[in-house]
Amino acid sequence: MSRHTANWHDEPTNHSQPGKLPRENTEQGLSAVAGSLSITAATADPGLLDLPWQIQLEDWPAETLAPLPRGISRHVVRFAMMGGAVIAIKETGEHVARHEYHMLRKLRRLAAPCVEPVAVITGRKDLDGNDLDPVLVTRHLKYSLPYRALFSQKLRRETLTRLIDAQALLLVRLHLIGFYWGDVSLSNTLFRRDAGSFAAYLVDAETGELYPELSSGQREYDLEIARVNIAGELMDLMEAGLIEDTVDPVATSEDILHSYRGLWAELNEKESFDLAERWRVDERIRRLNDLGFDVEEISLKTSPDGGQLLIQPKVVDAGHHTRRLLRLTGLDVEEGQARRLLNDLDAYRAKKHPDTDEEIAAARWVGDVFDRITGAIPREFHGKLEPAQIVHEVLEHRWYISEARGSNVPMEEAVASYVEAVLRHRRDEARLVFGPEEQSPGN
Structure with a gap:
C-alpha cells in the first residue's frame, strides 16, 4: 500500500x-x-x-x-x-x-x-x-450461512418450512419494534442452526426505516414483498435442482403469510373468556413464553355485565429461554437451543439435585453435562457446529439410541457414537468453502 x-x-x-x-x-x-x-x-x-x-x-x-x-x-x-x-x-x-x-x-x-x-x-x-x-x-455472524449454502443436496420440504418459519419470526420481531424492511427475502437473511430449527438474522438494511409503530398496511406490504421474493428464490432453487420436485414455489412462498399472521395474532390479539376460565390468563402467558417471548404486563377488563374478561398481553421482547439460560449458566445461545438445554437442565436437577437451589444445580449441570460433552469432541471437529448446537444434537442422539437399545446409554458412549455417526459427516459451518463460481454473500 x-x-x-x-x-x-x-x-x-x-x-x-x-x-x-x-x-x-x-x-x-x-x-x-x-x-x-x-x-x-x-x-x-x-x-x-x-x-x-x-x-x-x-x-x-x-x-x-x-x-x-x-x-x-x-x-x-x-x-x-x-x-x-x-x-x-x-x-x-x-x-x-x-x-x-x-x-x-x-x-x-x-x-x-x-x-x-x-x-x-x-x-x-x-x-x-x-x-x-x-x-x-x-x-461476520459466526456459524451463519446464506440460504443457498444450506443446500449441498436437495432441500427437503421440512427444512424449507423451517427456514420460512424463521424468516416469519424475524419479520415479526422487526415489525414489533417499528422496523419496515422494504426488501424482505431469503437472500437478505442469514441463518444459524437453532436446535431443530433455524434462527434468522437481517443482513441488508439499506431499504429499511424505523417508525414509532407500523401500520397494518406497512406490515402487509412487507409481507407481500416477502412472498414475491421468496417465490422467485424458490424457483431459482428448483431450476438448480436444489429442492424436491414436489415443492410448489408459489404455494410454498405463501407459507410465510400463514406463519407470520398466526404468530402476530398470538402476540397481539385480545382474547375474551368467562370469569370461570381465569386460568386462561396463565395459559396465554405460557404460550407466549413457549414462542420465546416475555410478557411485560397483562391488561384485564371485565365486560359491562361482569360476565367476561378481556385479556391483552404486552409483549416486550423475544428471547425468554435465552435470557433464563444466560442468567442461570452464563451460556448465550439461540432461543431454540436454550429451550432444549433448559429442558435437560430441569430434568437433571429433578433427578440428581431436587432439593438444591436452581442456580447451584445449573452450575453443576454445566460441568456435568455441557462441559463434559463439548470437552469430549475431538479438536478437529470443533469447527463443524457451534457448541450449543453440538450439545443439543448429542442429547437428541443419546435419546434415540437409548430408545432403540431399550436402556440408558452412558454419555461417553453417546458422544462417541454421535461423533462417528453424525458429526464426522457434517460440513464445517465455521469455515464452509465454496468454489470461485459462487457469487458474493447476500448483503
Missing part, C-alpha cells in the same frame, strides 16, 4: 475540544489512509488500515479474503480477515452505506437480530487517483 495520511473521523464532527479526537456519544471518530480516504466507525480498529482499499473490491487478492460461503447480491461483496475476526465488505453508494450503517446501529441497540456494523469507508481512490465506490463493513 502506498503511503497515506491518517485522519479518522466521526459524524457529525465536534471540534469543541482542541487536541482531542472528535466524538459523538460513545463513538470515536477515525479518518484515513489513502489521501482523502475517511472511515466512520463505532470503535477505532487499526486493522481496517491494513486492508487494500486502493483496489476495487472484486479484484482484492486471495490472501486478503476469507473463504466463506457466498450468496447472491446485487452488490460486490467480499469476506476479509481483520486481525482475528472476519468482516463482510460491500461496495455501494455513500448515502446508502451511511443509511445502512446507522440503521444497523439503531437495530442493534433495540436488540434486533441483525449483523453488527463496523464502519463506512468513503473517499477511496486507486493508485492512479480514480474514484472507487464507498464500502459498508459489517462483522
Whole structure:
C-alpha cells in the first residue's frame, strides 16, 4: 500500500475540544489512509488500515479474503480477515452505506437480530487517483450461512418450512419494534442452526426505516414483498435442482403469510373468556413464553355485565429461554437451543439435585453435562457446529439410541457414537468453502 495520511473521523464532527479526537456519544471518530480516504466507525480498529482499499473490491487478492460461503447480491461483496475476526465488505453508494450503517446501529441497540456494523469507508481512490465506490463493513455472524449454502443436496420440504418459519419470526420481531424492511427475502437473511430449527438474522438494511409503530398496511406490504421474493428464490432453487420436485414455489412462498399472521395474532390479539376460565390468563402467558417471548404486563377488563374478561398481553421482547439460560449458566445461545438445554437442565436437577437451589444445580449441570460433552469432541471437529448446537444434537442422539437399545446409554458412549455417526459427516459451518463460481454473500 502506498503511503497515506491518517485522519479518522466521526459524524457529525465536534471540534469543541482542541487536541482531542472528535466524538459523538460513545463513538470515536477515525479518518484515513489513502489521501482523502475517511472511515466512520463505532470503535477505532487499526486493522481496517491494513486492508487494500486502493483496489476495487472484486479484484482484492486471495490472501486478503476469507473463504466463506457466498450468496447472491446485487452488490460486490467480499469476506476479509481483520486481525482475528472476519468482516463482510460491500461496495455501494455513500448515502446508502451511511443509511445502512446507522440503521444497523439503531437495530442493534433495540436488540434486533441483525449483523453488527463496523464502519463506512468513503473517499477511496486507486493508485492512479480514480474514484472507487464507498464500502459498508459489517462483522461476520459466526456459524451463519446464506440460504443457498444450506443446500449441498436437495432441500427437503421440512427444512424449507423451517427456514420460512424463521424468516416469519424475524419479520415479526422487526415489525414489533417499528422496523419496515422494504426488501424482505431469503437472500437478505442469514441463518444459524437453532436446535431443530433455524434462527434468522437481517443482513441488508439499506431499504429499511424505523417508525414509532407500523401500520397494518406497512406490515402487509412487507409481507407481500416477502412472498414475491421468496417465490422467485424458490424457483431459482428448483431450476438448480436444489429442492424436491414436489415443492410448489408459489404455494410454498405463501407459507410465510400463514406463519407470520398466526404468530402476530398470538402476540397481539385480545382474547375474551368467562370469569370461570381465569386460568386462561396463565395459559396465554405460557404460550407466549413457549414462542420465546416475555410478557411485560397483562391488561384485564371485565365486560359491562361482569360476565367476561378481556385479556391483552404486552409483549416486550423475544428471547425468554435465552435470557433464563444466560442468567442461570452464563451460556448465550439461540432461543431454540436454550429451550432444549433448559429442558435437560430441569430434568437433571429433578433427578440428581431436587432439593438444591436452581442456580447451584445449573452450575453443576454445566460441568456435568455441557462441559463434559463439548470437552469430549475431538479438536478437529470443533469447527463443524457451534457448541450449543453440538450439545443439543448429542442429547437428541443419546435419546434415540437409548430408545432403540431399550436402556440408558452412558454419555461417553453417546458422544462417541454421535461423533462417528453424525458429526464426522457434517460440513464445517465455521469455515464452509465454496468454489470461485459462487457469487458474493447476500448483503
